[in-house]
Amino acid sequence: MRDGTSTTHGAAVALTALEKRYDSVAAVAGVSLDIRSGEFLTLLGPSGSGKTTTLMMIAGFEMPTAGDIAIDGQSVVGLPPYKRNIGMVFQNYALFPHLTVTDNIGFPLKQRGVSRAERSKLVGEALDLVHLPGYGNRYPRQLSGGQQQRVALARAIVFQPRLLLMDEPLGALDKQLRENLQLEMRRLHADLGITFIYVTHDQEEALTMSDRIAVMNEGKVAQVGRPEELYDRPASRFVAGFIGESNFLPAVVRDVDGETVVADCQGAVVRGLCRKPPDSGQSIVLSTRPERMRFADEERSDSASNRLRVTVSEAVFAGERCRYLLRTADGTSIVLKEPSSATVRRRSVGEQAEVAWPVADTILV
Amino acid sequence: MTVARLLPRTISKAVVGLILLFLGFPIVVVVVVSFSSATYLTFPPPAFGLRWYEAYFGSADWLRPTWLSLAVASAVVALSTVLGTLAALGLGRLPKPLRVVAAALVLSPLIVPVIVVAIGIYYAFSRYGLVGSPLGLVLAHTCLAVPFVVTSVSASLAGIDPRLQQAALSLGATPRNTFLQVTLPLIRPGVIVGALFAFISSFDELVVALFLSGSGAVTLPRRMWDDLRFQIDPTIAAVSTLTIVLTASLLAVAHLLRRRAQGNLGKASVT
Numbered sequence: 001m002r003d004g005t006s007t008t009h010g011a012a013v014a015l016t017a018l019e020k021r022y023d024s025v026a027a028v029a030g031v032s033l034d035i036r037s038g039e040f041l042t043l044l045g046p047s048g049s050g051k052t053t054t055l056m057m058i059a060g061f062e063m064p065t066a067g068d069i070a071i072d073g074q075s076v077v078g079l080p081p082y083k084r085n086i087g088m089v090f091q092n093y094a095l096f097p098h099l100t101v102t103d104n105i106g107f108p109l110k111q112r113g114v115s116r117a118e119r120s121k122l123v124g125e126a127l128d129l130v131h132l133p134g135y136g137n138r139y140p141r142q143l144s145g146g147q148q149q150r151v152a153l154a155r156a157i158v159f160q161p162r163l164l165l166m167d168e169p170l171g172a173l174d175k176q177l178r179e180n181l182q183l184e185m186r187r188l189h190a191d192l193g194i195t196f197i198y199v200t201h202d203q204e205e206a207l208t209m210s211d212r213i214a215v216m217n218e219g220k221v222a223q224v225g226r227p228e229e230l231y232d233r234p235a236s237r238f239v240a241g242f243i244g245e246s247n248f249l250p251a252v253v254r255d256v257d258g259e260t261v262v263a264d265c266q267g268a269v270v271r272g273l274c275r276k277p278p279d280s281g282q283s284i285v286l287s288t289r290p291e292r293m294r295f296a297d298e299e300r301s302d303s304a305s306n307r308l309r310v311t312v313s314e315a316v317f318a319g320e321r322c323r324y325l326l327r328t329a330d331g332t333s334i335v336l337k338e339p340s341s342a343t344v345r346r347r348s349v350g351e352q353a354e355v356a357w358p359v360a361d362t363i364l365v
Numbered sequence: 366m367t368v369a370r371l372l373p374r375t376i377s378k379a380v381v382g383l384i385l386l387f388l389g390f391p392i393v394v395v396v397v398v399s400f401s402s403a404t405y406l407t408f409p410p411p412a413f414g415l416r417w418y419e420a421y422f423g424s425a426d427w428l429r430p431t432w433l434s435l436a437v438a439s440a441v442v443a444l445s446t447v448l449g450t451l452a453a454l455g456l457g458r459l460p461k462p463l464r465v466v467a468a469a470l471v472l473s474p475l476i477v478p479v480i481v482v483a484i485g486i487y488y489a490f491s492r493y494g495l496v497g498s499p500l501g502l503v504l505a506h507t508c509l510a511v512p513f514v515v516t517s518v519s520a521s522l523a524g525i526d527p528r529l530q531q532a533a534l535s536l537g538a539t540p541r542n543t544f545l546q547v548t549l550p551l552i553r554p555g556v557i558v559g560a561l562f563a564f565i566s567s568f569d570e571l572v573v574a575l576f577l578s579g580s581g582a583v584t585l586p587r588r589m590w591d592d593l594r595f596q597i598d599p600t601i602a603a604v605s606t607l608t609i610v611l612t613a614s615l616l617a618v619a620h621l622l623r624r625r626a627q628g629n630l631g632k633a634s635v636t
Contacts, residue, residue, distance in 0.1 A: 060535075061531055082538055085537065086535060097529075
């Protein structure tokens with residue numbers, strides 16, 4: 001808030017073997033995660049994956065059953081939420097309906113004993129920051145959803161917390177507004193330099209906004225990494241399927257050569273990358289992205305590509321690209337996305353074809 | 366709904382009119398008689414005048430019970446509003462099965478026939494010298510008034526997004542400040558409506574008063590009751606009219622508050 005001269009830096013958050021059980025059901029089943037100072041980290045997962053429960057434990061609204069939460073090396077598990085000094089933005093904004101915008105944003109300052117004059121100055125700055133100058137005297141119900149969320153954001157950062165938690169803050173907004181606010185949150189994150197922990201089930205939102213994403217499933221972290229890492233090298237079938245679209249090809253291991261696995265797949269030899277080498281003869285699944293595949297009837301085969309014979313079973317023109325549904329000899333479905341071009345021949349349903357894709361884009365999941 | 370559709374409009378209007386007449390006629394009679402100039406109760410009155418209002422305002426026998434009723438009702442409002450609001454907040458925090466049992470206990474004075482409650486209270490209070498004392502009336506009426514406050518405040522609480530309290534806590538408000546600055550302002554209409562009903566329930570209460578008033582703490586309804594039994598003059602009609610006006614105004618305030626509260630919540634949840 002002290003434009004440019006800010007000395008605040010983001011908090012580092014360490015979750016260690018964090019668990020939350022309700023009776024015998026584990027909502028969070030052992031989450032360990034190191035969130036760096038100033039990082040934009042997204043907890044991404046389907047509903048019931050434990051992402052919101054994890055966030056609520058960091059905020060202090062849920063008590064962990066086991067494990068530890070440390071902020072800058074200090075455990076906060078015993079600390080009530082109002083002593084944690086963490087900003088929080090809720091999905092439904094949670095603005096106080098009986099207070100004006102000014103009083104809503106001034107609320108955290110009032111709790112901290114900030115003088116009236118100082119309060120009105122800081123509130124004004126916060127309103128400028130979220131592009132709502134002059135809205136101070138309105139009540140929340142007189143604002144649109146997007147404006148309410150901006151006020152909620154201003155309220156959560158006006159007291160200069162070093163950590164901001166956001167629980168699906170854009171979930172209730174329409175697509176265009178959501179994209180606008182995504183950009184604005186990135187900008188705020190860059191300006192403020194504080195740590196953001198963001199919860200969403202929207203993988204596109206996670207990919208475009210985050211420094212790193214922790215994909216959660218069934219109460220555990222399935223994979224943590226930068227967006228392109230998760231997209232290009234998914235560690236499991238769940239991650240490959242949850243982030244973006246993936247083709248899954250069943251295969252049997254023939255040989256392992258360092259990080260490369262050589263496998264039999266539908267009568268062809270297919271290579272892929274693996275983290276842990278599988279055993280010879282083991283049944284595996286290889287995953288690849290639809291837009292990394294291409295039709296390759298006329299190409300000569302090379303060792304950097306995998307090839308497979310398919311039949312076109314569906315062809316959809318979608319403007320910038322064509323989307324094909326293909327079937328292999330044993331009936332496995334494959335999706336292929338091809339950038340549309342007037343010089344490329346469009347395939348028709350029933351046609352035989354050969355597809356190729358780079359070994360580097362083939363991942364054992 | 367279906368009945369209304371089956372009947373022609375004129376007939377359904379007539380039926381509604383008759384029902385309203387049936388409900389309203391006694392009140393009309395009482396109000397008209399209170400302005401009578403006759404020395405005894407007759408309807409329609411031969412002429413109009415304010416003599417029975419003068420009689421009421423000139424008589425200590427009427428004014429003393431009125432002041433006592435107002436004082437008792439005010440004390441009941443103070444006690445039952447605090448107790449009822451706290452009870453509603455506590456009930457809201459209990460786990461489900463326990464909450465149902467506790468709510469039933471708190472609301473039981475509404476369910477048990479008043480005469481039964483009155484007899485029980487009479488026996489219990491007579492041991493402690495609380496019969497014939499205003500304090501006894503205040504305590505007994507508070508028992509009966511608390512359910513009104515609990516129901517009204519609980520309804521208000523149910524309409525509040527629990528995340529507002531979480532938001533307040535996350536912004537650094539202590540639980541005490543969260544209650545004072547967020548929860549209480551939001552349930553205020555419910556608290557006020559509960560308080561109004563508590564006032565009316567005590568101000569109008571007769572059955573318990575019959576048992577507990579004795580000769581030392583005669584409330585207005587008790588005085589009216591005695592008046593009807595031993596002598597009948599139109600003063601009672603004047604008193605009744607004043608009571609009706611007071612109660613109706615309080616109900617109107619309660620209604621307005623409720624509508625305004627609903628309007629606020631409705632608008633907030635749409636966006």
